Amino acid sequence: MAERMYVIIVGAGKVGWNLARELLEKGNEVTLIENNRERYLTVEQELEHNVQYGDASELWVLERAGISRAEMVIAVTGDDEDNMLICQVAKEKYLVDRTIARVNNPRNREHFELLGIKPLVSATDLILRLIEHEVPEYGLIHLLDLPEQRLEIIEMLLQDDSKATGQRVGDLEMPEGSLLISVLREGSGFVPNADTVLQSGDEILAVLDPTVEEDLTAYFGPDGQLD
């Protein structure tokens, strides 16, 4: 992180506390806000003036923490409504450029989205993705979604029966709007060139327009048919 940022973190649970510590170590200015007195006193022993006691959904608490000059607000409390409201107020009232919200219950994700709060971090979703990652039967894995830029990065495991297995990268008929960016083979990754020959067991990473996802799945997937 080249530039020093002022970051407000709400919620001094395990996530918030560790996040504050890491960001401070990287040279950022951090205020952590915690509304449980006992927890605050514990965290305060280490973080001292970098932690404040109060309910961050009260506007004056955010103002006391200097929200108007914050470059980023991260809401990681255990309460989804609090995280939603804090990010909404940070963005819309105090014009903070960047907010990050934690989603505790994945079913609340749609509410965050309805209120225009993003990006979202959900431990449940992350673990689900890890499970997908460990279980190749799921086929395509979403590594990164950028819906506004209409881009996503996906990972796929090549099987014996995939049409792409045994092909030169230069000969691949990649759908328009997709690009092969790297290959993970036997534990290490590399950027392929036109002469790279894809093997069964390769994990390939591709960047693509979400609308061609199905074409790409069909091409690299087990059936190996491209319409």
Next chain:
Amino acid sequence: MFVLIVGAGRVGSSLARRMLNDGHEVSCLDEDPESHARLEIELDRQWEDMGGQFTVGTALEIEALTAAGIERADVFVASTDGDNTNIVISQIAKRRFNVPTVIARVLDPYRAEWYEHQGLHTICPTRVAIEMLSNEVRTAAARAAGELPPPGGVDAEDADV
């Protein structure tokens, strides 16, 4: 009219009875099944027999809101004990379900004021209490300064106590 009240605490349940009495169709959603008893205070019949509806569920669950009838609600009242919950579910009622009238009870005056400016209709009982108490104290001060007569019908000796 069909009135959906989320949060059947002291305020929500009294409002529910009153609206039912006024002849409206009333549905309540509360996460605590015990709240049902509060709806029946001073009623000689069951809430359901009076035509009322009661659903147990969390306000943020779309299934619970749907079961409580949000899709056909004319009025949505958010009166849970959480300001943030009330603010969030009111926005869901407005933006997602297009309920024509949405009212959120918000105890924190500052949050209430800001969301009111954002177009969310908020009722802030704290603000009302502050107004009433300020008026009382001001009246007492004016009386002490001799600008007002003592409270009507009370003689001087009692007023001193």
